[in-house]
Amino acid sequence: MFTSTNSEMIPAPAPRYPVSYQPAGYAMSSSTPGISGPYPNPISTYAANPSGVITSQIAPAFGTSLPHPTSGQFPQQLNTHVGVSSPYPAMTPNMGISPNMAIVPGAMGRASDKGNAYRRTYTHAKPPYSYISLITMALQSCPNKMMTLSEVYQWIMDLFPFYRANQQRWQNSIRHSLSFNDCFVKVPRSPDKPGKGSYWSLHPDAGNMFENGCYLRRQKRFKCEKKAAIKAAAQEA
């Protein structure tokens, strides 16, 4: 799919987005030895012209894979000796199975796993990221750092098969997160780009909420003082 590393022109599938943005390519990497996580690797975005031809590759904001959910480190920082495509450090044979991993029948695994009837995979497990971090990653992956609600949904579903089910439940949570958390701000559509819903972006003062920390839980919730003051005044009246 979108896994080519050279710069030749690659015909893209029918663009889902009118803007010059395509979501991450998918690389299930069944040939990758060791852990074959369901997460795409690399996570890259591509600019495509209106006819759907990719014109350039945009450097991914989050490196070539997703950050480790608790250390914030990327796989290549954690592990350089195997081609790990999941956001976790590589497993060694005696590490056991992490609680976040699902075990599915149909072994592949690395050579040392031969005889093991199971393949380690995250495919059906809930990704270990909070909705806030998922939204943040989605927004940061986009060249202009803003997305519509439906683009956020699509980004999450493209990357995490888990979220292709029970959409009503988690999408409600996404809307709640966007609206409730001051770190996300609505950006009105420009008149030349009519459509449904606003764009969402990260509050400029929110900083990098997950930079050195945990992708499950922020150290502290970002609160916009101005917004709080307006809210307090409204309740006073």
Added chain:
DNA sequence: ACGTGTTTATCCCGCT
């Protein structure tokens, strides 16, 4: 009608 956005409520969990 449906998607989007806001708000309130409740539960859970980890931390102090």
Added chain:
DNA sequence: AGCGGGATAAACACGT
């Protein structure tokens, strides 16, 4: 136990 952050449910308003 109290608190804060997050997940989920649900009611409601609004615009297309």
